[in-house]
Structure formats: C-alpha cells, structure tokens
Amino acid sequence: MSRVYEVMFIVRPDVADEDLDKLIAGFSTTVANGGGVVKSVEKMGRRKLAYLVRKFNDGNYVLLVLEASGPVVLELERRLRVTEQVIKFITVRIDEEEKRLAKVKALRGTRRKMSAEPAAHEPAVAEAEPAHSNA
Numbered sequence: 001m002s003r004v005y006e007v008m009f010i011v012r013p014d015v016a017d018e019d020l021d022k023l024i025a026g027f028s029t030t031v032a033n034g035g036g037v038v039k040s041v042e043k044m045g046r047r048k049l050a051y052l053v054r055k056f057n058d059g060n061y062v063l064l065v066l067e068a069s070g071p072v073v074l075e076l077e078r079r080l081r082v083t084e085q086v087i088k089f090i091t092v093r094i095d096e097e098e099k100r101l102a103k104v105k106a107l108r109g110t111r112r113k114m115s116a117e118p119a120a121h122e123p124a125v126a127e128a129e130p131a132h133s134n135a
Contacts, residue, residue, distance in 0.1 A: 002036070004067050004098065009080055009089035010059035013046055020060060023085060027064065030076050036068025054087045065094075 007027075011020055020043070028038045044061035053059070068076075073091060080089045 002067050002069055003093055004039070004065070004095040005073055006092045006094050007064040007066065007073075007076065007080075007089065008092075009062055009064075009086050010049070010053070011062065011085050012054075012087055013056060013058050013060060015060065015085050019085070020062070023083070024062060024064075027076060027079065030079055031064075031066050031068055031072055034068060034072030034075060036066055036072045039065040039067060041065075056087055059087055 011023065015023070024041055024043075028041070031038050040063075042063040042065075044063060046058055046060050048058045049056065066073075066076075077089070077091055080086050
C-alpha cells in the first residue's frame, strides 16, 4: 500500500553542492528502485541548528516528498542512517493529514453554501426581555 511521506534530512555544512545533488539523486534512486515515486525535492539551504548536532552548528536542509510503501521508506531510512554526510533526519507520514484537511475543506464548503442561502423559511425569533431583579 502506497502512502505519502515527508523526509527531512540535514546534511553536514561542509558538503559541496555537487555532492549534495549526488546524495539526493542516490536517495531518489533508492525510492524509485523500490517502486516508489519522489513527488518533490526541496533544497532549503544552509540554516542554523537549534542545538549542536555531531559537533555542527548549522547544516543544509533537504525535504523530500515521496509516495511509497513501508519497506521502501525503511530502506531509505536505513541509508540515511548509515550515510556519513547526513547528520539528522525525520520521516513523517502525511497522507492522513491530507485526508483530514480535505475533509475539513469540504465541510467548510458545505457550511458556506448553507449560510449563503437566505433564511426565508425560518420563523422570526422574538427577543426575550431581560429579567429584572429586586435587589
């Protein structure tokens, strides 16, 4: 069963751009060989890390969005773990979140249609007089 994942990984800051492109191509090939599809690759550039990771203060962030099965993602994570240039990574399944957001948007769309219709068939509600206190 194919699911959608976001894989964010941080590469050491001393890695050249050409080597980073080779690294991304290698990970994309791993996904493709397993029967998955890389939907998008976003190189987010060099950023400062929140805390010291393997003696580095900053790193090159890369975001992969892919559609693959579980075993393909496990193999990709294994390769990320053993690649020396990668100092940190995280994988998040996002297909459930996309389904939830689509459901919320659909619900909002039906509410807007309902509120846009004039409420001519509803009876007028009389305002209740406030209760007086005898203090």
